[in-house]
Amino acid sequence: MSWIDIGAIDDIPLRGARKVKTKLGCVAVFRTDEATVFATSNTCPHKGGPLNEGIVHDNKVTCPLHNWVLDLESGEALGADEGRIETYAARVENGRVLIEASLLGRQAA
Protein backbone atom coordinates (compact mmCIF):
# COMPACT_ATOMS: atom_id res chain seq x y z
CA MET A 1 0.00 0.00 0.00
CA SER A 2 1.26 3.49 -0.68
CA TRP A 3 0.88 6.20 1.93
CA ILE A 4 0.59 9.94 2.12
CA ASP A 5 1.92 12.14 4.93
CA ILE A 6 -0.77 14.50 6.22
CA GLY A 7 0.92 16.10 9.22
CA ALA A 8 2.51 15.69 12.64
CA ILE A 9 0.87 13.50 15.26
CA ASP A 10 1.04 16.40 17.71
CA ASP A 11 -1.23 18.44 15.46
CA ILE A 12 -4.02 16.07 16.48
CA PRO A 13 -5.01 16.45 20.15
CA LEU A 14 -4.88 13.29 22.24
CA ARG A 15 -8.43 11.84 22.29
CA GLY A 16 -9.35 14.25 19.54
CA ALA A 17 -9.53 14.43 15.75
CA ARG A 18 -8.77 16.63 12.76
CA LYS A 19 -10.45 16.87 9.40
CA VAL A 20 -8.70 16.16 6.09
CA LYS A 21 -10.26 17.24 2.82
CA THR A 22 -9.97 14.65 0.06
CA LYS A 23 -11.39 14.12 -3.40
CA LEU A 24 -13.51 11.37 -1.88
CA GLY A 25 -15.03 13.70 0.71
CA CYS A 26 -13.99 14.78 4.19
CA VAL A 27 -12.03 12.28 6.25
CA ALA A 28 -11.60 12.42 10.03
CA VAL A 29 -8.29 11.36 11.52
CA PHE A 30 -8.64 10.36 15.17
CA ARG A 31 -5.89 10.07 17.76
CA THR A 32 -7.08 7.61 20.39
CA ASP A 33 -3.75 7.17 22.13
CA GLU A 34 -0.25 8.69 22.12
CA ALA A 35 0.65 7.00 18.84
CA THR A 36 -2.59 5.38 17.65
CA VAL A 37 -4.62 6.89 14.83
CA PHE A 38 -7.70 5.90 12.83
CA ALA A 39 -9.04 7.42 9.63
CA THR A 40 -12.71 7.25 8.69
CA SER A 41 -15.30 9.13 6.69
CA ASN A 42 -16.11 12.33 8.56
CA THR A 43 -19.82 12.00 7.89
CA CYS A 44 -22.10 10.38 10.45
CA PRO A 45 -24.40 7.75 8.89
CA HIS A 46 -27.35 9.13 10.85
CA LYS A 47 -27.79 12.69 9.59
CA GLY A 48 -24.33 13.65 8.43
CA GLY A 49 -22.88 15.07 11.66
CA PRO A 50 -19.17 16.03 11.51
CA LEU A 51 -17.42 13.23 13.40
CA ASN A 52 -14.16 15.14 13.84
CA GLU A 53 -16.05 17.31 16.36
CA GLY A 54 -17.18 14.35 18.48
CA ILE A 55 -15.88 13.13 21.83
CA VAL A 56 -13.27 10.39 21.35
CA HIS A 57 -13.21 7.60 23.93
CA ASP A 58 -11.48 4.23 23.75
CA ASN A 59 -11.44 3.43 19.99
CA LYS A 60 -14.81 5.09 19.48
CA VAL A 61 -16.26 8.46 18.66
CA THR A 62 -19.59 9.92 19.72
CA CYS A 63 -21.23 12.03 17.02
CA PRO A 64 -21.72 15.63 18.18
CA LEU A 65 -25.23 15.97 16.79
CA HIS A 66 -27.27 13.13 18.31
CA ASN A 67 -24.76 10.95 20.17
CA TRP A 68 -24.49 7.93 17.91
CA VAL A 69 -21.39 6.00 18.93
CA LEU A 70 -19.20 4.66 16.10
CA ASP A 71 -16.44 2.07 16.36
CA LEU A 72 -13.34 3.46 14.63
CA GLU A 73 -11.90 0.02 13.87
CA SER A 74 -14.93 -1.52 12.15
CA GLY A 75 -16.76 1.69 11.27
CA GLU A 76 -19.96 0.19 12.68
CA ALA A 77 -22.50 2.11 14.76
CA LEU A 78 -22.72 0.63 18.25
CA GLY A 79 -25.72 -0.08 20.44
CA ALA A 80 -29.19 0.05 18.95
CA ASP A 81 -28.20 2.26 16.01
CA GLU A 82 -27.52 0.79 12.61
CA GLY A 83 -25.13 2.29 10.12
CA ARG A 84 -21.51 2.29 9.07
CA ILE A 85 -18.76 4.71 8.12
CA GLU A 86 -15.98 4.00 5.65
CA THR A 87 -12.64 3.25 7.32
CA TYR A 88 -9.21 3.89 5.81
CA ALA A 89 -5.74 2.70 6.66
CA ALA A 90 -3.77 5.09 8.87
CA ARG A 91 -0.57 4.84 10.90
CA VAL A 92 2.06 6.84 12.74
CA GLU A 93 5.72 6.77 11.71
CA ASN A 94 8.46 8.96 13.22
CA GLY A 95 5.90 11.33 14.63
CA ARG A 96 4.14 11.76 11.26
CA VAL A 97 0.61 10.66 10.42
CA LEU A 98 0.23 8.63 7.24
CA ILE A 99 -3.02 7.65 5.54
CA GLU A 100 -3.62 5.44 2.55
CA ALA A 101 -2.78 7.16 -0.71
CA SER A 102 -5.98 5.98 -2.38
CA LEU A 103 -7.55 8.99 -0.64
CA LEU A 104 -5.81 11.19 -3.19
CA GLY A 105 -8.53 9.95 -5.48
CA ARG A 106 -6.30 8.74 -8.25
CA GLN A 107 -4.90 5.37 -9.24
CA ALA A 108 -1.46 4.52 -7.95
CA ALA A 109 0.88 4.33 -10.91
Add this chain to the structure above:
Amino acid sequence: MIQALTHEDVRRLIKSQELQSQEAVWQELGWKTRNGCHVCRPAINYYLIADWPVEYQDDPQSRFVNERKHANIQKDGTFSVVPRMWGGITTANELRAIADAADKYNVPTVKVTGGQRIDLLGVKGEDLPAIWDDLTKAGMVSGHAYAKGLRTVKTCVGTDHCRFGTQDSTGLGIKLEKKLWGSWTPHKVKMAVSGCPRNCAEATCKDVGIVCVDSGFEIGVGGAAGMDVKEVQPLVKVATEDEAMEWVVAFVQLYRENAKYLDRPYKWIAKVGLEWVQETLGDEAERARLVAAFDLSQSIYQKDPWAERAKAEEAKKFAPLADLTLEAAE
Protein backbone atom coordinates in the same frame (compact mmCIF):
# COMPACT_ATOMS: atom_id res chain seq x y z
CA MET B 1 -17.80 -3.88 46.34
CA ILE B 2 -19.13 -3.20 42.89
CA GLN B 3 -21.75 -0.56 43.20
CA ALA B 4 -22.24 2.30 40.83
CA LEU B 5 -21.28 5.64 42.31
CA THR B 6 -23.72 8.51 41.96
CA HIS B 7 -22.50 11.85 40.64
CA GLU B 8 -22.83 13.21 44.16
CA ASP B 9 -20.57 10.39 45.46
CA VAL B 10 -18.02 11.17 42.78
CA ARG B 11 -18.05 14.87 43.68
CA ARG B 12 -17.55 14.04 47.36
CA LEU B 13 -14.67 11.67 46.61
CA ILE B 14 -12.98 14.12 44.24
CA LYS B 15 -12.87 16.57 47.15
CA SER B 16 -12.08 14.19 50.03
CA GLN B 17 -9.48 12.08 48.19
CA GLU B 18 -8.06 15.16 46.48
CA LEU B 19 -8.39 13.67 43.01
CA GLN B 20 -7.01 16.32 40.69
CA SER B 21 -6.90 14.69 37.28
CA GLN B 22 -9.23 12.59 35.16
CA GLU B 23 -6.74 9.72 35.24
CA ALA B 24 -6.82 9.81 39.06
CA VAL B 25 -10.61 9.71 39.03
CA TRP B 26 -10.74 6.77 36.61
CA GLN B 27 -8.12 4.86 38.55
CA GLU B 28 -9.09 5.55 42.16
CA LEU B 29 -12.84 5.24 41.62
CA GLY B 30 -12.63 2.07 39.54
CA TRP B 31 -13.82 3.20 36.09
CA LYS B 32 -14.55 0.22 33.86
CA THR B 33 -13.81 1.95 30.56
CA ARG B 34 -10.34 2.91 29.30
CA ASN B 35 -10.97 6.66 29.36
CA GLY B 36 -14.62 7.24 30.05
CA CYS B 37 -17.32 8.06 27.53
CA HIS B 38 -19.15 11.07 26.11
CA VAL B 39 -21.44 11.17 29.14
CA CYS B 40 -18.96 11.00 32.01
CA ARG B 41 -16.01 12.90 30.53
CA PRO B 42 -17.70 16.35 30.38
CA ALA B 43 -19.10 15.82 33.89
CA ILE B 44 -15.76 14.83 35.43
CA ASN B 45 -13.99 17.63 33.56
CA TYR B 46 -16.48 20.10 35.06
CA TYR B 47 -16.15 18.71 38.60
CA LEU B 48 -12.37 18.98 38.44
CA ILE B 49 -12.54 22.55 37.11
CA ALA B 50 -14.96 23.54 39.87
CA ASP B 51 -13.15 21.80 42.73
CA TRP B 52 -9.53 22.31 41.68
CA PRO B 53 -9.46 25.51 39.61
CA VAL B 54 -5.76 26.03 40.28
CA GLU B 55 -4.49 22.44 40.17
CA TYR B 56 -6.50 21.01 37.26
CA GLN B 57 -6.05 21.82 33.57
CA ASP B 58 -9.27 22.07 31.57
CA ASP B 59 -9.42 19.29 28.94
CA PRO B 60 -11.01 20.49 25.68
CA GLN B 61 -11.27 16.88 24.47
CA SER B 62 -13.69 16.19 27.31
CA ARG B 63 -16.09 18.91 26.27
CA PHE B 64 -19.04 18.86 23.92
CA VAL B 65 -18.29 20.41 20.56
CA ASN B 66 -19.99 23.71 21.47
CA GLU B 67 -17.74 24.34 24.44
CA ARG B 68 -14.65 23.12 22.60
CA LYS B 69 -15.33 25.39 19.61
CA HIS B 70 -16.88 28.23 21.62
CA ALA B 71 -19.82 28.36 19.23
CA ASN B 72 -23.10 26.47 18.86
CA ILE B 73 -23.08 23.73 16.24
CA GLN B 74 -26.18 23.79 14.03
CA LYS B 75 -27.86 20.84 12.38
CA ASP B 76 -26.00 21.42 9.09
CA GLY B 77 -22.61 21.51 10.86
CA THR B 78 -22.27 25.32 10.67
CA PHE B 79 -22.00 27.37 13.85
CA SER B 80 -23.71 30.31 15.49
CA VAL B 81 -21.85 33.25 17.00
CA VAL B 82 -23.30 35.41 19.80
CA PRO B 83 -21.22 38.26 21.21
CA ARG B 84 -21.89 39.44 24.74
CA MET B 85 -24.06 42.52 25.24
CA TRP B 86 -23.68 43.45 28.89
CA GLY B 87 -27.12 43.63 30.47
CA GLY B 88 -28.63 43.86 26.99
CA ILE B 89 -26.99 47.22 26.29
CA THR B 90 -25.22 47.79 22.98
CA THR B 91 -23.83 50.73 21.00
CA ALA B 92 -23.91 51.95 17.44
CA ASN B 93 -20.27 50.89 17.05
CA GLU B 94 -20.93 47.35 18.21
CA LEU B 95 -23.95 47.08 15.93
CA ARG B 96 -21.88 48.30 13.00
CA ALA B 97 -19.19 45.71 13.73
CA ILE B 98 -21.82 42.97 13.91
CA ALA B 99 -23.39 44.14 10.65
CA ASP B 100 -19.97 44.26 8.96
CA ALA B 101 -19.18 40.74 10.16
CA ALA B 102 -22.54 39.50 8.88
CA ASP B 103 -21.69 40.92 5.42
CA LYS B 104 -18.09 39.80 5.34
CA TYR B 105 -18.77 36.18 6.30
CA ASN B 106 -22.06 35.84 4.37
CA VAL B 107 -24.03 35.10 7.51
CA PRO B 108 -27.41 33.85 6.26
CA THR B 109 -29.44 34.57 9.42
CA VAL B 110 -29.12 37.39 11.95
CA LYS B 111 -31.47 36.86 14.88
CA VAL B 112 -32.35 38.79 18.01
CA THR B 113 -32.31 36.31 20.91
CA GLY B 114 -34.53 36.06 23.95
CA GLY B 115 -31.49 36.95 26.06
CA GLN B 116 -31.24 40.47 24.60
CA ARG B 117 -28.41 40.00 22.16
CA ILE B 118 -27.73 39.17 18.52
CA ASP B 119 -27.11 35.73 17.07
CA LEU B 120 -25.19 35.27 13.82
CA LEU B 121 -26.30 31.88 12.49
CA GLY B 122 -24.74 29.78 9.77
CA VAL B 123 -21.04 30.63 10.17
CA LYS B 124 -18.61 28.08 8.71
CA GLY B 125 -16.31 26.38 11.24
CA GLU B 126 -13.23 27.52 9.37
CA ASP B 127 -14.35 31.17 9.55
CA LEU B 128 -14.79 31.22 13.33
CA PRO B 129 -11.34 32.58 14.32
CA ALA B 130 -11.57 35.36 11.71
CA ILE B 131 -15.06 36.51 12.69
CA TRP B 132 -14.05 36.43 16.37
CA ASP B 133 -11.00 38.51 15.55
CA ASP B 134 -13.21 41.15 13.93
CA LEU B 135 -15.68 41.20 16.84
CA THR B 136 -12.88 41.23 19.40
CA LYS B 137 -11.31 44.25 17.72
CA ALA B 138 -14.62 46.07 18.11
CA GLY B 139 -14.36 45.43 21.87
CA MET B 140 -16.73 42.48 22.17
CA VAL B 141 -16.21 39.16 23.96
CA SER B 142 -17.85 35.77 23.66
CA GLY B 143 -21.42 35.63 24.93
CA HIS B 144 -20.93 31.98 25.98
CA ALA B 145 -24.29 31.22 24.34
CA TYR B 146 -22.94 27.69 23.93
CA ALA B 147 -21.76 27.13 27.51
CA LYS B 148 -22.79 25.40 30.65
CA GLY B 149 -21.94 28.67 32.29
CA LEU B 150 -23.30 32.17 32.69
CA ARG B 151 -25.40 33.08 29.66
CA THR B 152 -27.15 36.44 29.90
CA VAL B 153 -28.34 38.87 32.51
CA LYS B 154 -31.51 40.29 31.02
CA THR B 155 -32.57 43.70 32.29
CA CYS B 156 -35.28 46.30 31.91
CA VAL B 157 -34.50 50.01 31.66
CA GLY B 158 -35.25 50.67 35.34
CA THR B 159 -34.84 54.09 36.93
CA ASP B 160 -32.80 55.37 33.97
CA HIS B 161 -35.85 55.68 31.74
CA CYS B 162 -38.95 54.09 33.22
CA ARG B 163 -41.37 56.05 35.39
CA PHE B 164 -42.08 52.96 37.50
CA GLY B 165 -38.47 52.05 38.17
CA THR B 166 -37.38 51.70 41.79
CA GLN B 167 -33.67 50.88 41.28
CA ASP B 168 -31.04 50.91 38.54
CA SER B 169 -31.90 47.46 37.22
CA THR B 170 -29.80 47.86 34.07
CA GLY B 171 -26.76 48.90 36.09
CA LEU B 172 -27.09 45.96 38.46
CA GLY B 173 -27.53 43.56 35.53
CA ILE B 174 -24.35 44.86 33.91
CA LYS B 175 -22.43 44.55 37.20
CA LEU B 176 -23.62 40.97 37.67
CA GLU B 177 -22.74 39.99 34.11
CA LYS B 178 -19.26 41.56 34.38
CA LYS B 179 -18.67 39.70 37.64
CA LEU B 180 -19.96 36.30 36.55
CA TRP B 181 -19.09 35.95 32.85
CA GLY B 182 -16.67 33.21 31.89
CA SER B 183 -17.52 31.00 34.87
CA TRP B 184 -18.37 27.35 34.21
CA THR B 185 -21.39 25.93 36.00
CA PRO B 186 -23.11 22.51 36.10
CA HIS B 187 -25.65 23.69 33.53
CA LYS B 188 -26.40 26.98 31.83
CA VAL B 189 -27.31 29.87 34.12
CA LYS B 190 -29.62 32.68 33.05
CA MET B 191 -30.34 35.74 35.12
CA ALA B 192 -32.50 38.84 34.98
CA VAL B 193 -33.08 42.05 36.88
CA SER B 194 -36.44 43.86 36.73
CA GLY B 195 -36.74 47.43 37.99
CA CYS B 196 -40.13 46.91 39.66
CA PRO B 197 -42.68 44.15 40.21
CA ARG B 198 -44.14 44.73 36.73
CA ASN B 199 -41.21 42.50 35.85
CA CYS B 200 -40.50 43.47 32.24
CA ALA B 201 -37.24 41.45 32.27
CA GLU B 202 -39.17 38.28 33.18
CA ALA B 203 -36.91 37.75 36.19
CA THR B 204 -39.26 35.30 37.87
CA CYS B 205 -38.51 32.45 35.46
CA LYS B 206 -34.70 32.67 35.54
CA ASP B 207 -32.14 30.61 37.43
CA VAL B 208 -31.52 33.76 39.42
CA GLY B 209 -34.03 36.60 39.15
CA ILE B 210 -33.94 39.91 40.96
CA VAL B 211 -36.99 42.13 41.32
CA CYS B 212 -36.24 45.64 42.54
CA VAL B 213 -38.61 47.27 45.03
CA ASP B 214 -38.48 50.61 46.87
CA SER B 215 -36.84 49.04 49.91
CA GLY B 216 -34.23 47.01 48.02
CA PHE B 217 -33.85 43.80 46.03
CA GLU B 218 -35.85 40.59 46.11
CA ILE B 219 -33.64 37.71 44.97
CA GLY B 220 -35.36 34.60 43.68
CA VAL B 221 -33.68 31.36 42.56
CA GLY B 222 -34.55 28.17 40.74
CA GLY B 223 -36.76 29.55 38.02
CA ALA B 224 -36.77 28.08 34.52
CA ALA B 225 -38.55 28.38 31.20
CA GLY B 226 -37.37 25.36 29.26
CA MET B 227 -38.69 21.82 29.19
CA ASP B 228 -40.04 22.67 32.62
CA VAL B 229 -41.48 26.05 33.52
CA LYS B 230 -40.74 27.09 37.09
CA GLU B 231 -41.30 30.25 39.03
CA VAL B 232 -38.36 31.36 41.19
CA GLN B 233 -38.49 30.67 44.92
CA PRO B 234 -37.63 33.57 47.22
CA LEU B 235 -34.05 33.28 48.47
CA VAL B 236 -33.59 36.54 50.36
CA LYS B 237 -34.43 40.22 50.34
CA VAL B 238 -31.57 42.68 50.76
CA ALA B 239 -31.33 46.47 50.99
CA THR B 240 -28.25 47.31 48.93
CA GLU B 241 -26.73 46.47 45.56
CA ASP B 242 -23.54 45.23 47.19
CA GLU B 243 -25.47 42.73 49.28
CA ALA B 244 -27.39 41.61 46.20
CA MET B 245 -24.11 40.97 44.37
CA GLU B 246 -22.69 39.05 47.33
CA TRP B 247 -25.71 36.78 47.65
CA VAL B 248 -25.91 36.04 43.94
CA VAL B 249 -22.21 35.19 43.69
CA ALA B 250 -22.38 33.00 46.81
CA PHE B 251 -25.46 31.22 45.45
CA VAL B 252 -23.76 30.52 42.12
CA GLN B 253 -20.66 29.19 43.86
CA LEU B 254 -22.71 26.94 46.16
CA TYR B 255 -24.39 25.57 43.05
CA ARG B 256 -21.02 25.16 41.30
CA GLU B 257 -19.60 23.21 44.25
CA ASN B 258 -22.51 20.89 44.86
CA ALA B 259 -24.80 20.27 41.92
CA LYS B 260 -24.75 17.28 39.62
CA TYR B 261 -23.54 18.09 36.10
CA LEU B 262 -26.53 19.04 33.88
CA ASP B 263 -28.84 19.80 36.81
CA ARG B 264 -30.23 23.31 36.43
CA PRO B 265 -30.49 25.18 39.76
CA TYR B 266 -34.18 24.25 40.17
CA LYS B 267 -33.36 20.55 39.96
CA TRP B 268 -30.48 20.89 42.38
CA ILE B 269 -32.59 22.92 44.85
CA ALA B 270 -35.30 20.25 44.71
CA LYS B 271 -32.68 17.71 45.85
CA VAL B 272 -30.97 19.67 48.63
CA GLY B 273 -33.94 21.79 49.70
CA LEU B 274 -34.33 25.57 49.57
CA GLU B 275 -34.00 25.70 53.34
CA TRP B 276 -30.53 24.20 53.27
CA VAL B 277 -29.51 26.72 50.60
CA GLN B 278 -30.91 29.59 52.65
CA GLU B 279 -29.30 28.37 55.86
CA THR B 280 -25.91 27.85 54.25
CA LEU B 281 -25.93 31.24 52.56
CA GLY B 282 -27.34 32.90 55.68
CA ASP B 283 -24.05 32.20 57.47
CA GLU B 284 -21.92 35.26 56.86
CA ALA B 285 -18.60 33.43 57.10
CA GLU B 286 -19.72 30.76 54.63
CA ARG B 287 -20.97 33.44 52.25
CA ALA B 288 -17.57 35.11 52.39
CA ARG B 289 -15.82 31.78 51.77
CA LEU B 290 -18.00 31.11 48.74
CA VAL B 291 -17.36 34.54 47.27
CA ALA B 292 -13.60 34.13 47.78
CA ALA B 293 -13.67 30.68 46.14
CA PHE B 294 -15.59 32.10 43.19
CA ASP B 295 -13.13 34.98 42.82
CA LEU B 296 -10.20 32.58 42.83
CA SER B 297 -11.80 30.53 40.07
CA GLN B 298 -12.56 33.67 38.06
CA SER B 299 -8.93 34.78 38.33
CA ILE B 300 -8.18 31.76 36.11
CA TYR B 301 -11.30 31.23 34.04
CA GLN B 302 -12.58 34.74 33.35
CA LYS B 303 -10.81 35.24 30.04
CA ASP B 304 -12.24 35.71 26.61
CA PRO B 305 -12.03 32.43 24.69
CA TRP B 306 -12.56 34.21 21.36
CA ALA B 307 -9.59 36.55 21.74
CA GLU B 308 -7.37 33.57 22.61
CA ARG B 309 -8.51 31.53 19.65
CA ALA B 310 -8.31 34.34 17.14
CA LYS B 311 -4.50 34.23 17.48
CA ALA B 312 -2.75 32.54 14.57
CA GLU B 313 -1.31 29.68 16.63
CA GLU B 314 -4.77 28.64 17.86
CA ALA B 315 -6.71 29.67 14.77
CA LYS B 316 -4.97 27.12 12.56
CA LYS B 317 -6.52 24.31 14.61
CA PHE B 318 -9.89 25.32 13.13
CA ALA B 319 -8.68 24.63 9.58
CA PRO B 320 -8.42 21.13 8.07
CA LEU B 321 -5.18 19.32 8.95
CA ALA B 322 -4.54 18.74 5.25
CA ASP B 323 -6.27 19.46 1.98
CA LEU B 324 -5.61 16.64 -0.46
CA THR B 325 -7.97 18.06 -3.05
CA LEU B 326 -5.21 20.56 -3.89
CA GLU B 327 -2.65 17.87 -4.76
CA ALA B 328 -1.45 18.44 -8.29
CA ALA B 329 -2.70 15.82 -10.72
CA GLU B 330 -0.03 13.68 -12.27
